[in-house]
């Protein structure tokens with residue numbers, strides 16, 4: 001089968017790109033698993049937080065929130081829920097975190113307690129607030145990207161792991177399960193497997209490393225206000241937010257891993273419970289479910305987006321780390337623009353994410 005663009009990976013990166021490309025190019029997306037978004041994209045905390053990440057990520061996040069507002073309008077119901085984010089910690093750490101961040105403002109100790117009465121007053125000295133942060137319905141967003149891509153003519157094939165890639169005069173000939181697909185442009189949206197996929201294609205790797213992160217849903221002794229903000233340690237040692245009638249919690253661990261179907265380690269879940277129990281009086285009583293996903297990062301912590309300088313037609317859309325949900329809409333638009341108009345000069349954001357950035 002021949003196509004204009006072959007996307008490898010059916011997580012949020014690949015699906016959002018298919019949504020952006022399909023109205024303007026022939027697109028085939030292949031996914032190794034039997035279902036879409038089986039790996040990290042279904043294991044997130046579902047947040048879009050403009051204050052989170054370096055400047056280029058903040059820009060893409062703000063743009064993505066606007067895009068998801070438009071998607072909500074098109075769907076006729078909102079898939080965004082305001083979920084303000086409050087960082088707590090020592091005076092020094094909160095001041096340092098707030099200083100250079102245009103989306104955060106200092107929040108007095110009493111104001112923080114007024115907004116979150118379940119916080120233990122002596123567990124923090126200072127707080128800061130991102131009032132623009134949102135929770136997003138990720139399954140609905142993934143389904144939007146998928147359905148719009150298919151409606152525009154994209155072919156999505158699941159259960160099709162790419163295991164052979166050859167360079168041909170026409171571009172790339174890819175063996176994916178029972179399928180053989182040839183395309184001038186191949187997009188690497190393989191998440192934790194982005195570097196292994198490059199190896200299969202004979203392309204130099206980017207040094208992308210998967211890191212484990214665990215989350216769990218827990219029940220509490222006292223009722224949780226469903227409108228309550230998300231609370232995060234400014235030292236990145238925990239976060240929690242309302243989820244159903246309980247909480248979603250994380251110990252925020254970042255442990256290097258091989259690319260695999262990651263599973264939670266019990267000690268990580270209990271560390272989160274211990275840590276969060278020191279800051280809230282809600283009283284965690286039981287764990288409902290826990291899961292672990294892989295956040296894949298480049299050495300400088302920024303995603304890798306753009307054509308490989310040494311392998312014509314090989315496009316990277318990888319290394320989204322902890323930002324893949326909150327940047328997906330804007331990142332897909334950026335990547336589609338680069339794929340459809342490869343001769344156009346790169347924007348400042350595209351230059352910051354380029355595979356050959358120094």
Ligand SMILES: Cc1cc2nc3c(=O)[nH]c(=O)nc-3n(C[C@H](O)[C@H](O)[C@H](O)COP(=O)(O)OP(=O)(O)OC[C@H]3O[C@@H](n4cnc5c(N)ncnc54)[C@H](O)[C@@H]3O)c2cc1C
Pocket residue numbers: 008009010011012013014030031032033036037038039040041042043044045046047048160161162163189190191192193194197212213214215250292293294295318319320321322323324325326327
């Ligand atoms: C606990 C946790 C909380 C998080 N919270 C947030 C959050 O609140 N907000 C946020 O923005 N981000 C968050 N993230 C990060 C976010 O989930 C990721 O950045 C994002 O899901 C990455 O998407 P992806 O499409 O690149 O990867 P994936 O979802 O892993 O998709 C890659 C796909 O490629 C497929 N694939 C790999 N190799 C091949 C091959 N050879 N052939 C065919 N298919 C292949 C895989 O099967 C997989 O389905 C969180 C992550 C974790 C773990």
